[in-house]
Amino acid sequence: MQVSTPNGTLYAYTGGKDFDAAKPTVVFIHGVLNDHSVWILQSRYLAHHGWNVLAIDLPGHCKSGGEPPASVEEASAAILGLLDAVGVQKAALVGHSFGSLIALETAARAPERVSQLVLVGTAFPMRVSPALLESSVSAPMKAIDMVNTFSHSTLAPPPSALGPGTWLYGGSRALMRRVLASNTQVNVFFTGFKACDSYAHGEAAMAQVQCPTLFVLGSQDQMTPPKAAQSLVSQANNAKVVKLPAGHSLMTEAPDGVLQALKDFLKA
């Protein structure tokens, strides 16, 4: 559905069910050059099992209008603006990669608005090499290929997002290309990576988070390896860690594992 917010009209996939503010709400926030569709299985399942789902396209990405957030803080403001616009006082936030930092920042800024926090494929600091930042502008297709290769851990995933017969390397690459092409004014590849690289107070934010926090980490993740999340884990007040045998694209490489972790955590 499309939601009018101070940051522009934002799109949120509701998992095939109508939005119902009376239900508990979970917001899914994607990473750089991704969109709502990376959560297709987890979001659709929860929407059909009692949750109100808002799997968003970040501002300036794909179906969402507005300016792409230049920082994690700006993106966090957009999430709070979305919750206000749909009349949800409190929601669980689930973020992947860049989206995990946005979820973290939101939970720290507005602890009264966040019931549970899930950080999937996260790290702090989330550094991006100067060479990759430069390539995201000068040679984005090559940079997409590099990120894509680093984001996957296997040539033989189990039945994954979209189901049997899906080739994850190709699916992720096509999505990244589509998201990049969706904004002809701003390079959302560069702005997303720059926002990750610039985010400075992850540990302080983690310490401020009051709600339960779940870390879902890929043991084969080369983009945000589990050890890179340790600084956040150690700062968390109430954290649970689940490691899955997957790369950075956890939601598509290990869809059942991610779903099970979410189900166990969100009902707790």
Added chain:
Amino acid sequence: MSGYSDPGFDTLALHAGAAPDPATGARAVPIHLTTSFVFESSDQAAALFNLERAGHVYSRISNPTTAVLEQRVAALEGGIGAIATASGQAALHLAVATLMGAGNHIVASTALYGGSQNLLHYTMRRFGIETTFVQPGDIDGWRAAVRPNTKLFFGETVGNPGLDVLDIPTVSQIAHEAGVPLLVDSTLTSPWLIKPFDHGADLVYHSATKFLSGHGTVIGGVLVDAGSFDWEKSGKFTELTAAYEGFHNMVFSEESTVGAFLLRARREGLRDFGACLSPHSAWLILQGIETLPLRMARHMDNTAKVVEFLASHPLVSRVGHPLLESHPSHTLAQKLLPRGAGSVFSFDIAGSRAQGKAFIETLKVFSHLANVGDARSLVIHPASTTHFRMSDEALAQAGIGPGTIRLSIGLEDPADLIDDLKKALKAAEKAA
């Protein structure tokens, strides 16, 4: 930007989609000959049916062995996924039936396999889908054939059997300007010779019966999606962008930004039309794909030698292979198909029908049958077999004469192939 590498073609041909079986340790892909898969729970069953979880339910929709084949061909083509079908014809039908219904229109190349021409010209028309045929090299013709109800452009990488090379970059651009995707039949080239997605095609299919399986043992097809075509931006494909009553009112383009086509093709096309591939057939095709790079290299080497021999033989009036400068697609083939334009081609004997008959009946190494892309060398007379339903005019448009002989060059010793052809041409000469 160093420190990474994408898996190469040869590695993908062996490994994409398959790992040692976690239950048994089996290294080769197991053949899962089962119709159905036990649900873990009622909740999982409901979730699988509602596309909330990924997994197998019933082998008409998906199967673990078949899924390996689908991933492998998608990987080799550079696509996002694939659907294996009962035959190449079923793959073509699945593509058409997913994208359109009665009242819609296709623009297609004239240089098509006879079965494809038949499906579009006669059979789909009976279901209200019309096709306008255009010479593949007639670029203005492609543009002029577009109608408001056009939903698809379609051609073969190299037309059968004239080997007219489809100018995929140009034709795909015209298709995209018209807001429709380009579907390409890449059966005769395989992804080893060309990856149509790299040149602008949106959908690719194979008769896997041919080079992918490679041994003349199995009938099958595979339809692959590049995930590049923006169905919503086009505005012409409510099949993918509006709620589908036949599947929980799902809006496929909302569910998956890049995979809407495959979602509908599997959830509707395989479910309702049911032209699925047997897991056993999928396994046979996978066996073939493991050696696809090795076989294609040998096919090309042998083809070059046979083409050279035929081109210099006095009884041969024409050799239709883009390796030769005389072929109208020579320049385009060098650009799009640097490894070769395939091992299926035609030539004309400068003689009567009786001489043509004597030629075919004398061949011993070449087998006279209706197939191509076998490890063995094959021969056929298109006008009386594969293309016999076509009028003389349509035959001419497809570059086929009454005396045209089609060869599919196999993997035998090239000297033996040339010797076989030499003897048969001698017999043809005597039959004058």
